[in-house]
Amino acid sequence: xxxxxxxxxxxxxxLSMILIILRVLRGPSLADRVTALDILMTTGIxxxxxxxxxxxxxxxxxxxxxxxLIAFVGTIAFSYFINRENR
Amino acid sequence: xxxxILNTALRFIAPIMFLFSFFLLVRGHNNPGGGFIxxxxxxxxxxxxxxxxxxxxxxxxxxxxARLLTGSGLLLALISGIPAITSGQSFMTGLWLEKTIIVIGxxxxxxxxxxxxxxxxxxxxxxxxFELMEHx
Numbered sequence: 001x002x003x004x005x006x007x008x009x010x011x012x013x014x015l016s017m018i019l020i021i022l023r024v025l026r027g028p029s030l031a032d033r034v035t036a037l038d039i040l041m042t043t044g045i046x047x048x049x050x051x052x053x054x055x056x057x058x059x060x061x062x063x064x065x066x067x068x069l070i071a072f073v074g075t076i077a078f079s080y081f082i083n084r085e086n087r
Numbered sequence: 088x089x090x091x092i093l094n095t096a097l098r099f100i101a102p103i104m105f106l107f108s109f110f111l112l113v114r115g116h117n118n119p120g121g122g123f124i125x126x127x128x129x130x131x132x133x134x135x136x137x138x139x140x141x142x143x144x145x146x147x148x149x150x151x152x153a154r155l156l157t158g159s160g161l162l163l164a165l166i167s168g169i170p171a172i173t174s175g176q177s178f179m180t181g182l183w184l185e186k187t188i189i190v191i192g193x194x195x196x197x198x199x200x201x202x203x204x205x206x207x208x209x210x211x212x213x214x215x216x217f218e219l220m221e222h223x
């Protein structure tokens with residue numbers, strides 16, 4: 001039962017990752033690309049969490065926590081530089 | 088960049104980041120973690136403060152000069168190899184004390200080495216951030 005749910009959610013997250021990468025490639029403005037990269041990190045966190053249940057290994061959860069703590073630093077730095085460029 | 092959202096969020100996030108970096112540093116011998124990733128997480132917290140409040144605030148938060156931190160970290164990592172020589176084993180053999188301490192666990196030379204790596208990574212990364220932000 002749970003393995004079916006895991007398979008479905010892994011598939012859906014992979015699909016959303018592909019769509020996000022398309023947005024990164026196409027995105028008309030820089031802000032779109034930056035937001036898409038941030039969402040890509042978030043889906044990555046979800047992917048790691050599901051994989052940790054899949055492989056019965058709780059060490060991966062720590063990786064997800066580190067990624068969640070680090071991921072938005074890049075986005076904030078990007079927004080800082082976009083903000084300064086527009087001035 | 089003065090942002091109310093970032094400043095308010097930072098009040099909750101940065102303590103968690105520093106706490107998690109300490110957790111990673113202490114846990115590093117038997118589980119994933121260690122000085123390098125702990126230093127990176129701490130440097131990310133310093134970076135966030137620097138982005139929100141300016142370089143001078145970031146330097147004040149770090150307390151000591153980033154280059155001095157890097158150098159003393161290297162020295163600490165070197166010193167951690169010496170107890171093994173004095174007890175007749177090869178350089179940088181891990182020596183452990185018998186007693187265990189709450190939270191930290193067993194004390195030994197590897198944790199000294201990890202603390203040195205932590206200081207080097209934290210010093211270099213925050214130095215890069217400070218220089219990049221001051222340069223523009």
